[in-house]
Amino acid sequence: MDHQTTKIYEELKTKIRGVLPESLLPDFELQAKASLVKEIRELKKQKNAVILGHNYMEPVLFYTVPDFRGDSLALSKRAAETNADIIVFCGVGFMAETAKILNPTKKVLIPSQKAGCSLAEGIKAEDVRWLKKQFPGLPVVTYINTYADVKAETDVVCTSGNAVKVVEWACKEFGTKSVIFLPDKYMAENIANETNRKIYFPNKNNLTDTPNYKNVPTIIGWNARCYVHEQYTVDHVKDLRSSFPGVEILAHPECPPDVVKVSDFSGSTSNMVEYVEKHGLNKKIALLTECSMADNILANHPEVNNNLIRMCNLRCKYMNTITLEQTRDALLHEQYEVNVSEDIRKRALLSVTRMLQIG
Numbered sequence: 001m002d003h004q005t006t007k008i009y010e011e012l013k014t015k016i017r018g019v020l021p022e023s024l025l026p027d028f029e030l031q032a033k034a035s036l037v038k039e040i041r042e043l044k045k046q047k048n049a050v051i052l053g054h055n056y057m058e059p060v061l062f063y064t065v066p067d068f069r070g071d072s073l074a075l076s077k078r079a080a081e082t083n084a085d086i087i088v089f090c091g092v093g094f095m096a097e098t099a100k101i102l103n104p105t106k107k108v109l110i111p112s113q114k115a116g117c118s119l120a121e122g123i124k125a126e127d128v129r130w131l132k133k134q135f136p137g138l139p140v141v142t143y144i145n146t147y148a149d150v151k152a153e154t155d156v157v158c159t160s161g162n163a164v165k166v167v168e169w170a171c172k173e174f175g176t177k178s179v180i181f182l183p184d185k186y187m188a189e190n191i192a193n194e195t196n197r198k199i200y201f202p203n204k205n206n207l208t209d210t211p212n213y214k215n216v217p218t219i220i221g222w223n224a225r226c227y228v229h230e231q232y233t234v235d236h237v238k239d240l241r242s243s244f245p246g247v248e249i250l251a252h253p254e255c256p257p258d259v260v261k262v263s264d265f266s267g268s269t270s271n272m273v274e275y276v277e278k279h280g281l282n283k284k285i286a287l288l289t290e291c292s293m294a295d296n297i298l299a300n301h302p303e304v305n306n307n308l309i310r311m312c313n314l315r316c317k318y319m320n321t322i323t324l325e326q327t328r329d330a331l332l333h334e335q336y337e338v339n340v341s342e343d344i345r346k347r348a349l350l351s352v353t354r355m356l357q358i359g
């Protein structure tokens with residue numbers, strides 16, 4: 001290894017060995033990763049590129065090549081501000097599309113074409129048009145985990161960190177008590193619980209039980225789910241509480257509502273990081289979310305090692321397709337370029353910009 005690669009390798013060892021011991025990541029593999037990191041950093045400079053890394057990236061990638069790290073909201077803000085010529089999105093497809101919506105003149109790349117999302121794939125633009133016809137006058141609030149053509153049919157986008165705030169904003173702005181909230185079934189139910197609204201899931205084949213949504217505050221939802229978070233159950237929470245008395249349980253709002261109800265806190269991945277930073281020295285904490293999250297927090301905060309309980313068996317297969325090798329290839333061959341048609345982009349931009357303004 002040359003001097004620079006050795007330096008990266010040493011830094012990596014210090015950063016991630018507490019999370020990924022040699023039994024999980026042998027030393028020769030870590031050395032190979034250090035060499036890839038060096039290559040990626042050089043390519044970034046040569047091509048005036050910026051790399052955005054989502055919180056669900058695996059720790060070695062997460063702590064080495066991204067210029068900015070965070071959740072969808074934080075990364076959308078970064079994407080809106082960058083001066084780079086190329087944006088490489090180490091995340092999933094809808095995130096890269098959002099970066100393109102915000103940066104039409106820049107080249108946006110996603111390192112893997114397989115980086116999909118079960119939520120984004122759970123709804124189509126024609127479904128939104130159908131819903132708008134069934135519930136005229138209601139604003140459409142759409143979770144950021146959707147593709148650009150769905151965002152284009154939407155009044156305002158939200159993330160897990162600001163969903164309640166955006167729903168309240170939409171009701172005020174459009175003068176309604178109710179909203180259409182898409183596409184996450186569980187997040188819609190969790191918001192309905194938090195804001196004291198009724199929940200209703202329309203069925204394309206049967207609309208006979210349509211609620212009195214004009215007078216009764218209601219969330220009109222859809223039936224898409226995150227295949228990772230839907231796997232958490234109340235039994236997981238019970239097991240955690242009996243194995244670790246006093247544990248605080250943090251559930252992502254994509255978890256089923258019965259799980260959120262028996263948890264102590266529900267919030268976005270960024271909210272979880274803040275929570276662990278604030279309380280991790282004094283309390284045992286378990287995170288009900290994608291498993292790289294806890295690895296990444298722990299790599300950055302080894303002092304909470306005895307308190308952070310990692311349930312590391314729920315890895316998102318879509319996030320997992322993004323590797324250092326593919327990130328290197330993305331920069332080297334400028335692949336895979338993300339494009340959004342101008343008509344869709346302009347309409348989607350309005351709903352994304354509203355989200356950024358609401359904050």
Ligand code: SF4
Nearest residue numbers: 117118226227228316
């Ligand atoms: S964790 Fe769930 S919501 Fe996130 S990308 Fe994977 S499938 Fe989509």
